[in-house]
Amino acid sequence: MRALSAYRWELLLVVLTVAAAAWATVLSPYYLGFDQITYSLQQSMAVPAVIAAGLMIIVVIGEIDISLPAILALGNILFAHFSQIGVPVWLAGLAVVAVGVGAGALNGALVVAFGLPSLAVTLGMMGAYRAFALLIGGQEGYAAFDESYIWLGSALIGDVMPASLVLVAIVFAVFTFVMHGTVYGRLCYVIGNNARAARLSGVRVPLIKVAAFAIGGATASLASLVYVGQYQSARADNASDILLFIVSAVVLGGVDIFGGRGNVVGVLLALLLLGTLKNGMGLANFPGPVQTLVVGTLLVVAVLIPRLAELNRARLSPRRRPPAPEPRGQPP
Numbered sequence: 404m405r406a407l408s409a410y411r412w413e414l415l416l417v418v419l420t421v422a423a424a425a426w427a428t429v430l431s432p433y434y435l436g437f438d439q440i441t442y443s444l445q446q447s448m449a450v451p452a453v454i455a456a457g458l459m460i461i462v463v464i465g466e467i468d469i470s471l472p473a474i475l476a477l478g479n480i481l482f483a484h485f486s487q488i489g490v491p492v493w494l495a496g497l498a499v500v501a502v503g504v505g506a507g508a509l510n511g512a513l514v515v516a517f518g519l520p521s522l523a524v525t526l527g528m529m530g531a532y533r534a535f536a537l538l539i540g541g542q543e544g545y546a547a548f549d550e551s552y553i554w555l556g557s558a559l560i561g562d563v564m565p566a567s568l569v570l571v572a573i574v575f576a577v578f579t580f581v582m583h584g585t586v587y588g589r590l591c592y593v594i595g596n597n598a599r600a601a602r603l604s605g606v607r608v609p610l611i612k613v614a615a616f617a618i619g620g621a622t623a624s625l626a627s628l629v630y631v632g633q634y635q636s637a638r639a640d641n642a643s644d645i646l647l648f649i650v651s652a653v654v655l656g657g658v659d660i661f662g663g664r665g666n667v668v669g670v671l672l673a674l675l676l677l678g679t680l681k682n683g684m685g686l687a688n689f690p691g692p693v694q695t696l697v698v699g700t701l702l703v704v705a706v707l708i709p710r711l712a713e714l715n716r717a718r719l720s721p722r723r724r725p726p727a728p729e730p731r732g733q734p735p
Contacts, residue, residue: 412657416672420679427683434686441565443685448678449556449567449633450475450626451645452671455652456578457507457622459670460615462653463582465595465662466514466521468616471623471649472642473532474506478627480536482552483545483637492551500624506532507620511613536639544638548631556632567629574622579667591615595662647695651702652677660706677701 427434434440454471461468478499485495510528514521558566582588590611593601602608631637656673658665677698684694 410668413666413669413672416656416669416676420672420676423676423679423683427679427686430683431686434683440682441563441568443682444675444678445565445567445633447681448674449565449571450630450642451648451652452571452674453574453622453626453629454619454645455649455656455670455674456574456667457619458649459578459653459656459658459665459667460582460591461521461619462658462660463591463595463662463665464612464615465598466612466615468507468510468521468525468619469646470506470510470525470529470532471619472645473529473536474503474620474623475627475630475645476639476641476643477506477532477536477539478503478624479631479637479641480540480544480639482627482631483548484539486548486552487545489549492549492554495552496628499627500621503620503622503624503627504617505620507623508613508617510620511616514616515609515612533639540637540639542639544636544641546636548635548637553632553635556629556634558632567633570625570629574625575667575671582667587611587614592663595659595664597663647698647702648677651698651705655701655705 424434454475458468458471481502482495482499485498486492490498506528510521510525513519513524513528554566555570556567560566560569582591590601590606593606594608594611598608630641634641652673653665653670654660655676656665656670658670680697681694684697
């Protein structure tokens with residue numbers, strides 16, 4: 404029972420996902436088809452899930468990076484450009500991921516070197532990365548790709564499972580090990596809880612923070628390879644509306660927005676919940692603004708619940724009373 408209580412938030416996400424799936428089944432009798440579920444999950448969460456894994460590490464250390472969708476757009480343009488000039492797909496993929504790592508590391512370096520707020524830094528870099536993408540690809544971007552370039556985002560493995568969902572499973576397995584089974588992952592939590600104490604204990608906080616931002620950039624560029632194959636489009640404005648979904652998944656998954664707490668399993672379950680809700684709303688022909696309202700509301704609720712729980716614990720905890728004076732005894 405103690406083990407289950409430690410994962411009560413994740414259990415709640417499972418229950419909500421099952422409820423959302425039941426609701427979607429009521430809306431459409433075709434929902435429970437295996438092909439429909441895999442296709443809808445591929446469309447709704449494959450790209451956001453890969454980015455969310457990287458964003459989780461950044462949030463755990465107490466930072467934020469809102470430029471990740473822009474790094475994805477830059478990766479799209481570069482990947483498409485490599486396709487046009489005939490670069491082998493494996494080499495193009497490595498180059499795009501390397502650019503993403505460099506972009507993320509640059510974000511982290513600016514944050515730690517000058518002590519700047521990560522929100523402000525990544526907001527500015529978001530504009531810079533989209534501008535670079537626009538300079539390379541122009542307003543029209545690219546819409547024609549070599550067949551090998553679209554495999555990751557469109558292929559079926561064994562004619563059953565989308566390759567992009569297999570990639571999501573691999574990414575989350577790797578990140579589960581990194582965050583919960585390595586020294587680096589444990590240090591990320593330590594920094595998120597108290598960066599100053601970690602620094603005084605000899606932890607190389609700047610290096611770990613830069614590495615976290617670099618990992619985030621790597622996942623964004625990896626997601627760009629999926630995006631090209633899934634949508635067969637590469638434009639500077641790609642994924643401009645994906646940030647809300649990603650941040651909602653991370654926070655709804657139980658990652659403390661102030662850092663120091665959260666796990667990979669919770670983020671994956673939150674992605675499944677949001678993907679199921681999005682699929683159900685799509686089957687019910689909910690307008691796009693309504694879907695955005697639902698996701699935004701879940702984000703606010705996910706931030707509000709831990710705060711209310713903390714205030715409730717503070718209210719219920721007994722107030723500390725001053726120590727009672729020692730009784731005056733008779734002198735010996």
